[in-house]
Amino acid sequence: MDSVPRMISTKSPRAGTPRHSLVVVGALTSLLCICVPVTPSAAQVGSSSAPAATPDPQPDTRALVAQLDRLNAENREPEAAALLEQLRGSRTEAVMVGLELLASEGLSSELTVRSICALAAEEVPVEMSTLVLDQVVSSPTLDDWTKRSCIRSFAKIIDASFLDLLLQFALDPEREINLRVSALLVATSRWPLESRPTLVQLLESAQDPVMHHKALQYLAGFGDPDDLPLIEQFVLNRDPATAGKALSKEYGLLILRSRAQEDVIPLLDSILRDGSWPEEVHERTIDLLANSELAGGPAVLRDARIHVGAKVRSRIDAALTERE
Numbered sequence: 001m002d003s004v005p006r007m008i009s010t011k012s013p014r015a016g017t018p019r020h021s022l023v024v025v026g027a028l029t030s031l032l033c034i035c036v037p038v039t040p041s042a043a044q045v046g047s048s049s050a051p052a053a054t055p056d057p058q059p060d061t062r063a064l065v066a067q068l069d070r071l072n073a074e075n076r077e078p079e080a081a082a083l084l085e086q087l088r089g090s091r092t093e094a095v096m097v098g099l100e101l102l103a104s105e106g107l108s109s110e111l112t113v114r115s116i117c118a119l120a121a122e123e124v125p126v127e128m129s130t131l132v133l134d135q136v137v138s139s140p141t142l143d144d145w146t147k148r149s150c151i152r153s154f155a156k157i158i159d160a161s162f163l164d165l166l167l168q169f170a171l172d173p174e175r176e177i178n179l180r181v182s183a184l185l186v187a188t189s190r191w192p193l194e195s196r197p198t199l200v201q202l203l204e205s206a207q208d209p210v211m212h213h214k215a216l217q218y219l220a221g222f223g224d225p226d227d228l229p230l231i232e233q234f235v236l237n238r239d240p241a242t243a244g245k246a247l248s249k250e251y252g253l254l255i256l257r258s259r260a261q262e263d264v265i266p267l268l269d270s271i272l273r274d275g276s277w278p279e280e281v282h283e284r285t286i287d288l289l290a291n292s293e294l295a296g297g298p299a300v301l302r303d304a305r306i307h308v309g310a311k312v313r314s315r316i317d318a319a320l321t322e323r324e
Contacts, residue, residue, distance in 0.1 A: 061093040065101065065112075072109035084115050095120045095128055102135040110146045117150040126157055133158065137165060144176035151179070155186050163191055167198045170211075177210055184211075188218040196222070203234050216252050232267060265289075265300060272304045272312070282312055290319035298323065 064087055071080040087094040098116035101107045107116075113136060120132040136142060136150040151158070151166070158166075169175055169183035184202075188195040195218075202215040216234070219227045235252040271277055271285050289297035298320060305316045 061087070061090050062097045064090075065094055065097045068115065069101075069107050069109050069112040072111035072115070080111070080115075084119075087115075087119065091119050091122075092124050092128070095124050095132065099128070099131055099135065102132070102139075105141065110142060113142060113146050114149045117153045121153040129154055129157055130159065133162070137162070144179040148176065148179035148182045151182050151186060155182075155189075158186055158190065160191065163187055163194060167195065170198060171201065173208070177208070180211060181214055184214055184218065188221075192218075192222055200230065203230065235267070265294060265296060268294075268297075269300050269304060272300075273307050275309050275312070279311075283315060286312075286315050286319050290316075290323050 064083060068080055068083045068087065071083060095116060098107075098112075098119070102113065102116070107113055117132060117136065120129045133150055133154050137147050139147075147169075166183040166187040170180050170187065172180065184195075184198070188199065199215045199219050202211050203219070212234075216231060219231065231252050268285050268289055271281060272289070277285075286301065288294065289301050301316050301320060305313045308316070
C-alpha cells in the first residue's frame with residue numbers, strides 16, 4: 001500500500017468546492033492498474049486436450065450500482081439491501097464505479113452515496129477511501145446527513161488533510177447538529193492538540209447547548225489540569241450571549257467534580273447559596289454534594305440549608321433523607 005501514490009492534495013478540502021472529474025478519473029485509472037489483476041490469455045495458459053470450461057458471466061458492476069441507485073430512489077429498501085450485499089463481492093469495482101458517478105453527479109439517491117461510503121470503509125485501498133471521503137464532504141449538493149455518515153464510516157482512516165474541514169463543520173451553526181458533533185469527535189480524538197482552540201472557541205461562543213456540552217466533554221477528556229479554570233469560568237458565566245444553557249452548566253459541574261474532586265466544593269457551595277441560579281443547576285449541585293464521593297459534601301448541604309430559600313431547602317432535605 002505504501003507504494004501507491006496519494007491521489008488528493010495535501011491541502012484541506014473546503015466544503016462547496018467542486019472537484020474536477022479528470023482528477024478523479026486519473027486517480028481511478030492508477031488505482032485500477034494496481035487493484036485489478038490481469039487475466040492471462042489462452043496462449044499464456046497453454047493448450048489442453050480437454051475442452052476449456054466456460055466461466056460463468058460476471059455481473060456488470062456498473063449496471064448493479066445503477067440498479068442499486070434506482071432501488072434506493074424508489075425506496076425499495078429490501079431489494080436495495082440484497083443488492084448491496086451482492087456488491088460486497090466486487091467491493092473495489094463497486095467503489096470505483098461509485099467514485100466515477102460521484103464525480104459526474106450521476107447518482108440520484110443519497111442512500112446510494114452512503115452505501116458507497118460503507119463499501120469503501122473496509123477492504124479497499126486507503127487512497128480510494130480517501131477519494132470517496134473527499135468527493136462526499138466537498139460536494140455542494142449532498143446533504144449534511146450524508147456527509148456525517150461518510151465521516152463516521154471513515155473515522156479511523158481520515159488523515160490530517162481533512163482536519164481544517166472537520167473543525168469548520170464543527171464551528172458552523174448552519175450545519176446539521178449530528179454532522180457537527182461527528183466532525184468534532186473525529187478531530188479531537190485524532191488531533192487533540194490541534195483541536196483544542198476550536199473547543200475553546202465553541203465554549204466561549206453563543207452556540208447551542210449540545211455543542212457546549214461536547215466542547216466540555218472533549219476538553220475534560222484531554223485530562224489537562226490547565227483546562228479546569230476554563231471550565232469553571234464557563235460554569236460561572238452570567239453573560240446571556242455566551243453563558244450556554246443549564247444542561248451545559250450541569251455537565252460542567254460534573255466535569256469539575258470528577259477532575260478537581262474536593263477542590264470544587266467551594267464553587268458548589270457558592271452556587272447553592274446563590275438563589276439566582278436556574279433550578280436545574282441547583283438540583284445538580286445538591287445531587288453532587290449529597291450523592292457523590294466528595295468529602296464533606298453532606299456537611300456543606302447541612303450548613304447551606306439555613307442560608308437558602310424554602311424551595312432549595314426542601315430539595316436539600318430530600319437529598320439528605322434519601323442518602324440516609
